[in-house]
Amino acid sequence: EVQLVETGGGLIQPGGSLRLSCVASGFTVNSYYMSWVRQAPGKGLEWVSIIYPNNSTYYADSVKGRFTISRDNSKNTLYLQMNTLRAEDTAVFYCGRNLMVQGVTYFDQWGQGTLVTVSS
Amino acid sequence: SSELTQDPAVSVALGQTVRITCQGDSLRSYYASWYQQKPGQAPVLVIYGKDKRPSGIPDRLSGSSSGNTASLTITGAQAEDEADYYCNSRATSSHHLGVFGGGTKLTVL
Secondary structure: OOEEEEEOOEEEOOOOOEEEEEEEEOOOHHHOEEEEEEEOOOOOEEEEEEEOOOOOEEEOOOOOOOEEEEEEOOOOEEEEEEOOOOHHHOEEEEEEEEEEEOOEEEEEEEOOOEEEEEOO | OOOOEEOOEEEEOOOOOEEEEEEOHHHHOOOOEEEEEOOOOOOEEEEEOOOEOOOOOOOOEEEEEEOOEEEEEEOOOOHHHOEEEEEEEOOOOOOOOOEEOOOEEEEEO
């Protein structure tokens, strides 16, 4: 069974750092496109970052230079290192497995999410 | 504002048919995928590609596309269909990160 489990969220002060983890089971993360998506309280979904099987990484403008996506193949885990956090980064963060069909990348599996709250 | 535009809210009477739409320039060239999200839960993929449904998604949900508009149609809406629905497709501003619509809250009356 395919499963994604995120951990690492919590309350952090503005300017602080946090690392989210997403442990995958039932498949290997290095064989798929993998992403992080966030959802601010009461708001819609925002695609934050993606990592390709060839290790290329891409980011939304809102997090570029502050967030880093990576993976550890030996632990079958996806990470999101978040630095210089701002109040507007407060959100539930989901990891997702991506498939690409006819030029469109979609999410066929999602984790349950982990809440990040940036507040003093 | 999002590159994909959805109506914020739509309602449907129990057992009736409802169409949820998503508009954007990228939809002229690329399919949308659709996600259902219930309160406190992660999104779930319900439609991708040209009207494909993952295993376990009821066939009363279907997808279509015309011009710059993608649609999710629920034929014979059930109480359990009440949820937020998000479309997703390729962004015009990025070849790597896609974009989500703002979401449509579906109420089943």
